[in-house]
Amino acid sequence: MFHWDNGLVLTKARLAIDFRRRQPRAFVSHAHSDHIARHEYALCTPETAALYQHRLGPRPTLPMPYRRPIDWGGLRLTTYPAGHCLGSAMLLAEDGEQSLLYTGDFKLGESATAEPAELPHADVLVIESTYGQPEHRLPPRRQVIDQLLALVRGALADGAVPVVEAYALGKGQEVTKLLTDAGIPVLQHRTVFGVSRVYEACGVSLGRYEPFTGKAEPGWAVVVPPRAGTGEQLGRQVRIAVTGWAVDPRAKYRLRVDHALPLSDHADYDELFEAVARVSPRVTYCTHGPLSFVERLREAGHDARPLGNRL
Numbered sequence: 311m312f313h314w315d316n317g318l319v320l321t322k323a324r325l326a327i328d329f330r331r332r333q334p335r336a337f338v339s340h341a342h343s344d345h346i347a348r349h350e351y352a353l354c355t356p357e358t359a360a361l362y363q364h365r366l367g368p369r370p371t372l373p374m375p376y377r378r379p380i381d382w383g384g385l386r387l388t389t390y391p392a393g394h395c396l397g398s399a400m401l402l403a404e405d406g407e408q409s410l411l412y413t414g415d416f417k418l419g420e421s422a423t424a425e426p427a428e429l430p431h432a433d434v435l436v437i438e439s440t441y442g443q444p445e446h447r448l449p450p451r452r453q454v455i456d457q458l459l460a461l462v463r464g465a466l467a468d469g470a471v472p473v474v475e476a477y478a479l480g481k482g483q484e485v486t487k488l489l490t491d492a493g494i495p496v497l498q499h500r501t502v503f504g505v506s507r508v509y510e511a512c513g514v515s516l517g518r519y520e521p522f523t524g525k526a527e528p529g530w531a532v533v534v535p536p537r538a539g540t541g542e543q544l545g546r547q548v549r550i551a552v553t554g555w556a557v558d559p560r561a562k563y564r565l566r567v568d569h570a571l572p573l574s575d576h577a578d579y580d581e582l583f584e585a586v587a588r589v590s591p592r593v594t595y596c597t598h599g600p601l602s603f604v605e606r607l608r609e610a611g612h613d614a615r616p617l618g619n620r621l
């Protein structure tokens with residue numbers, strides 16, 4: 311049903327999936343920069359189309375709202391929420407004989423700014439397994455959010471500026487929403503702010519936030535992309551990184567921040583197993599993750615294989 315050409319291709323429809331090099335026809339699962347290119351024609355959800363065009367300018371797209379199948383290139387194609395960021399989608403492809411589910415980047419459980427993931431059954435599962443090591447078990451999300459709020463409130467009470475480092479697309483809006491819901495207004499770096507405007511245009515309200523112009527306001531938190539400078543005028547800062555990699559207690563030294571919190575938009579080790587169980591496929595192909603995850607799946611009785619350039 312598919313082949314590998316330095317990336318996943320649905321053979322019958324000649325549809326390239328999440329290619330980083332320009333294609334005649336591509337499915338874009340979400341608008342993170344490692345999943346997009348200036349394709350001649352891109353199939354994606356309307357929200358991903360808005361974010362994709364925000365990043366790369368006006369481009370031809372075929373909108374695919376969640377759960378509305380289209381017949382395309384000899385296949386029936388349906389998107390399902392992936393829970394990763396606004397518009398992020400899994401793709402179910404059916405050819406009348408068998409079905410394939412491509413997860414793209416995904417997360418189970420709750421998000422403040424993305425629809426929760428849905429996992430339909432498929433015969434073949436292609437799963438993104440970034441956190442496929444047992445060390446990557448995330449603490450309960452509520453606990454991490456409480457830590458974030460305590461650190462931000464502590465910094466403000468102390469007369470310091472809380473600066474949260476978060477990816478411009480997805481995590482930046484998630485953190486903003488979590489803070490503004492807790493009554494803490496947010497100043498956003500311009501790249502985060504630009505993406506937030508697209509979220510708002512798509513109907514995701516992020517609360518009280520303004521563009522960051524280099525000056526702090528008492529009582530406000532600042533959200534910037536990882537390692538972004540904040541200028542000289544800001545004074546004393548408490549830098550907080552939010553990333554799944556923060557399950558490693560040494561992450562804060564590597565990231566050069568005061569605190570690193572494991573708030574992730576990727577499935578952790580246990581969620582990856584849960585996803586495979588829910589899809590209940592005949593065969594599972596693993597991308598992006600460690601080879602050891604393929605072994606763990608096999609030990610658990612699944613027919614699992616690695617997929618990628620190393621084959």
Ligand SMILES: [Zn+2]
Pocket residue numbers: 340342394415
């Ligand atoms: Zn992503």
